[in-house]
Amino acid sequence: MRNLRQGRSARVTISDVGAAAGVSASTVSRVLNGTAKVAPSLAARVHDAVRQLGYRPNAAAQGLARGEWGTIGVLVPNLANPYFPDVLKAVSAVARSHGRRVMVMESDDDPSIEHDLVADLMRSCDGVLLCSSRLERSDLVVLTARDHPLVLLDRIVPGIAAPAVSADFFGGMMLICGHLAQLGHRRVAYLSGPEVSWANAERIRALEAAKAFGISVTILPCGSTSRAGYDAAAEVAGTGATALTTYNDLVALGAVTRMRELGVRVPEDLSVVGFDDIALDHVAHTSLTTVSVPRGQLGRQAAEMLEALMTAGHDGEPVYLPMELHVRDSTAPPHC
Amino acid sequence: MRNLRQGRSARVTISDVGAAAGVSASTVSRVLNGTAKVAPSLAARVHDAVRQLGYRPNAAAQGLARGEWGTIGVLVPNLANPYFPDVLKAVSAVARSHGRRVMVMESDDDPSIEHDLVADLMRSCDGVLLCSSRLERSDLVVLTARDHPLVLLDRIVPGIAAPAVSADFFGGMMLICGHLAQLGHRRVAYLSGPEVSWANAERIRALEAAKAFGISVTILPCGSTSRAGYDAAAEVAGTGATALTTYNDLVALGAVTRMRELGVRVPEDLSVVGFDDIALDHVAHTSLTTVSVPRGQLGRQAAEMLEALMTAGHDGEPVYLPMELHVRDSTAPPHC
DNA sequence: GACTTGTGAGAAAGCGGTTTCAGATCGATG
DNA sequence: CATCGATCTGAAACCGCTTTCTCACAAGTC
Numbered sequence: 001m002r003n004l005r006q007g008r009s010a011r012v013t014i015s016d017v018g019a020a021a022g023v024s025a026s027t028v029s030r031v032l033n034g035t036a037k038v039a040p041s042l043a044a045r046v047h048d049a050v051r052q053l054g055y056r057p058n059a060a061a062q063g064l065a066r067g068e069w070g071t072i073g074v075l076v077p078n079l080a081n082p083y084f085p086d087v088l089k090a091v092s093a094v095a096r097s098h099g100r101r102v103m104v105m106e107s108d109d110d111p112s113i114e115h116d117l118v119a120d121l122m123r124s125c126d127g128v129l130l131c132s133s134r135l136e137r138s139d140l141v142v143l144t145a146r147d148h149p150l151v152l153l154d155r156i157v158p159g160i161a162a163p164a165v166s167a168d169f170f171g172g173m174m175l176i177c178g179h180l181a182q183l184g185h186r187r188v189a190y191l192s193g194p195e196v197s198w199a200n201a202e203r204i205r206a207l208e209a210a211k212a213f214g215i216s217v218t219i220l221p222c223g224s225t226s227r228a229g230y231d232a233a234a235e236v237a238g239t240g241a242t243a244l245t246t247y248n249d250l251v252a253l254g255a256v257t258r259m260r261e262l263g264v265r266v267p268e269d270l271s272v273v274g275f276d277d278i279a280l281d282h283v284a285h286t287s288l289t290t291v292s293v294p295r296g297q298l299g300r301q302a303a304e305m306l307e308a309l310m311t312a313g314h315d316g317e318p319v320y321l322p323m324e325l326h327v328r329d330s331t332a333p334p335h336c
Numbered sequence: 337m338r339n340l341r342q343g344r345s346a347r348v349t350i351s352d353v354g355a356a357a358g359v360s361a362s363t364v365s366r367v368l369n370g371t372a373k374v375a376p377s378l379a380a381r382v383h384d385a386v387r388q389l390g391y392r393p394n395a396a397a398q399g400l401a402r403g404e405w406g407t408i409g410v411l412v413p414n415l416a417n418p419y420f421p422d423v424l425k426a427v428s429a430v431a432r433s434h435g436r437r438v439m440v441m442e443s444d445d446d447p448s449i450e451h452d453l454v455a456d457l458m459r460s461c462d463g464v465l466l467c468s469s470r471l472e473r474s475d476l477v478v479l480t481a482r483d484h485p486l487v488l489l490d491r492i493v494p495g496i497a498a499p500a501v502s503a504d505f506f507g508g509m510m511l512i513c514g515h516l517a518q519l520g521h522r523r524v525a526y527l528s529g530p531e532v533s534w535a536n537a538e539r540i541r542a543l544e545a546a547k548a549f550g551i552s553v554t555i556l557p558c559g560s561t562s563r564a565g566y567d568a569a570a571e572v573a574g575t576g577a578t579a580l581t582t583y584n585d586l587v588a589l590g591a592v593t594r595m596r597e598l599g600v601r602v603p604e605d606l607s608v609v610g611f612d613d614i615a616l617d618h619v620a621h622t623s624l625t626t627v628s629v630p631r632g633q634l635g636r637q638a639a640e641m642l643e644a645l646m647t648a649g650h651d652g653e654p655v656y657l658p659m660e661l662h663v664r665d666s667t668a669p670p671h672c
Numbered sequence: 673g674a675c676t677t678g679t680g681a682g683a684a685a686g687c688g689g690t691t692t693c694a695g696a697t698c699g700a701t702g
Numbered sequence: 703c704a705t706c707g708a709t710c711t712g713a714a715a716c717c718g719c720t721t722t723c724t725c726a727c728a729a730g731t732c
Binding site for chain 3: 023024025026027030036037038039042061063064065066067
C-alpha cells in the first residue's frame with residue numbers, strides 16, 4: 001500500500017546499471033567511486049548506463065556500507081538570531097570542501113528538546129557541531145560519553161571530552177567594561193541573557209571582575225531577543241545606572257527603542273552597549289557600541305576541528321577567539 | 337585504519353541487544369517499534385538491555401530497510417533573511433509532529449548550486465521543500481521528473497508537476513499600488529529583486545497592472561539585501577518618483593537609510609513601502625508600510641502538503657495565501 | 673613451454689536494521 | 703484425546719551499496 005508511488009519498484013539500483021552496461025554491480029561501484037582501475041571502455045559503458053537510467057546512489061545504502069553518512073549536523077538555538085547564519089555559512093563551506101552535506105537543526109531556544117535533537121543528529125551524521133547550547137552539563141556528559149565526534153561552539157565546559165571553539169566572551173565583556181570605565185561610568189546595569197547559558201555566565205563573570213575598574217553592576221533578568229530587551233529596559237531606570245550592557249545586540253536595540261519611548265536619550269542620558277556586532281547593515285536604528293568576533297572564522301575553525309576529529313581523532317585544547325571593541329554612537333561619558 | 341575510533345567495533349547493534357536479552361534480533365525490533373505483540377516479560381528484558389547497552393538504532397540501516405529516511409529536506413536561498421526562520425519553525429513543528437526530522441540547506445543565494453543541493457536532499461530525504469528558489473525552469477523540470485515528493489514554496493510554475501504554496505505576491509503588490517494611488521502618487525519607482533526570481537516577476541506583473549490606477553513605474557535593478565537597497569537607493573532621485581516600492585523590507589530599510597543620508601525625508605519627500613513585514617521588532621529605524629503573509633501558516637501548509645504527497649500521493653492545486661497591507665509611518669501623500 | 677606475476681572483473685559477504693514466513697507452544701474445542 | 707487455531711518467537715530474506723576474496727586471463731621470465 002505504501003510506496004505505491006512506484007517508489008521502490010521504479011527506483012533504479014546499481015545492479016540495474018550493471019545489467020544495462022553488461023557488467024557487475026561491483027564494477028559499477030568501482031567506476032563511480034574511482035576506487036580501482038577499470039578498463040576505459042567499461043567505464044564509458046557504465047557512465048552511459050548511469051546517464052540513461054538516471055541512476056542515483058541510495059544515500060542510506062551508501063551510508064550503511066561505508067559506515068559513514070557524508071553529513072555533519074549542526075544544532076543552533078535559534079535561526080532568527082543573525083549570529084548563526086553567519087556561522088553556518090562558514091561551516092557549510094568547510095563541509096562542502098570535504099564533500100559533506102550540512103544538516104541544520106534548531107531547538108527554538110528550548111533546551112529541553114536539545115538533547116533529543118543532538119541524539120538524532122548523532123544517529124544520522126558523522127559529526128555534530130553544537131552551537132551555544134544551553135544543554136545542562138549532565139546532558140552534555142551523557143552525550144559526549146557516546147564518543148561520537150562532537151565539537152562545541154561558543155561553549156566551553158571544563159571536564160568535557162569534546163573540543164571546543166568559542167568567542168572569548170569574558171574578554172569581550174572586559175573590553176566593554178574598560179571602555180565604560182574610561183568614559184567615567186561607575187554604575188552599570190546588565191540585561192542578562194538566558195539563565196542557563198554559559199555564554200551569559202562568562203559575561204557576568206567579566207562584569208564581576210570589572211569591579212577592579214571601580215564599576216558596580218546590577219544584573220537584571222532579560223533574555224536574548226529584541227523583544228526581551230524592550231520589555232526589560234524599563235527596569236533599568238530604578239538601578240541608577242549610567243550605562244547599560246546587554247547579552248547581545250538584539251537586546252540592546254530593543255532596549256534603546258524602549259528608552260526612546262521613555263524619553264531617555266542614548267547616549268546622553270544612558271550609554272548602551274551591545275554584544276556580537278550582528279550585521280544589521282543599514283537597518284538598525286542605532287549605531288551600537290559593541291564587541292565582535294569574526295563569525296566566519298569561528299564557524300570555519302569549528303568545522304575544521306570537527307573534520308579533524310572525525311578523520312584523525314585529533315582532539316586539542318579549547319580555542320578562544322579574541323573579541324574586538326567597536327566604539328560607535330551609543331556610548332558617551334555620563335552627564336551630571 | 338579508518339574507523340579505528342573504536343567506532344564500528346564498539347557500536348552496539350540490534351543483535352547485541354537481542355543476545356543480552358536472550359531473544360532474537362527480530363523480537364527486539366518488534367519491541368522497539370511496537371509492530372507486533374510480544375510477551376510483556378520479554379519486552380521488559382529488551383528494554384533493560386537497550387538501556388544498559390545504550391543501544392541506538394542506526395539511522396542508515398533503518399532507512400534502508402524501511403525504504404524511508406524519516407527526514408524532510410528544506411532548501412532556502414539565504415538564512416540571513418529573517419523571512420525563512422519563521423517559515424522553518426513552522427515546517428519543523430509539522431515535521432516533528434509526523435515523526436520526521438528536518439534537514440535545512442542554504443544555497444547562499446547562488447542558484448547555480450541549488451540543483452545539486454536539491455539532488456542531494458532528494459537522495460537523503462523522504463521529501464523536499466523548495467523555498468523561493470531561483471532555479472531555472474529547466475532545472476525544475478528535471479528535478480520534478482524524478483518523481484520524488486517535492487513541494488514548492490513561494491514559487492508557482494505552471495506546467496510543473498509539483499504542488500505549491502505561495503504568498504500572493506501579485507495581490508500584495510496590488511494592495512501597495514492601490515494604497516499609493518489613493519494617497520495621490522503617480523510616479524513610482526521599484527527596487528527590483530533578483531532578476532531570475534519568480535517572486536520578483538510577480539511583483540513586477542502587479543506593478544504593470546497598476547497602470548490601471550494611473551501609476552507609472554520605473555524599475556531599478558537592485559537585489560534582496562539591505563546593502564543592495566542602500567546602494568541602489570541613490571538612483572531613485574533621477575526617476576522623479578514620489579514613492580518607492582521594493583522587493584522586500586530589507587531593501588526598503590536599506591534604502592531609507594541611504595535616503596536619510598542624502599537628505600531625503602521619508603515619508604515627506606518620498607514614500608517608501610516594504611514587502612514581507614519581517615519582524616525586526618524594536619530594531620529597525622523605520623516603521624515601514626508593507627504587506628505581509630502569515631509565514632507560519634505558509635510553512636505549515638507547505639509542510640502538510642509535502643506530508644500528504646509523501647503518504648498519499650495527493651497532489652492538489654497551487655495555493656495562494658492572501659497578503660495583508662499594513663499602513664505605517666513610511667508612506668504619506670506626495671507633497672508639492 | 674611451464675611458471676610466476678600482475679591486472680581487471682565477478683561472486684559473495686557484510687553493513688544493521690525490518691518483515692515475511694514458518695514453526696513452536698498452549699488453550700480450547702469436538 | 704487428537705485437532706484446530708490463535709499467539710508469540712526465531713530464522714532467513716531483503717533493502718542497495720561497498721569491499722574483500724577469488725579467479726581467469728594475459729604478459730613477462732628463465
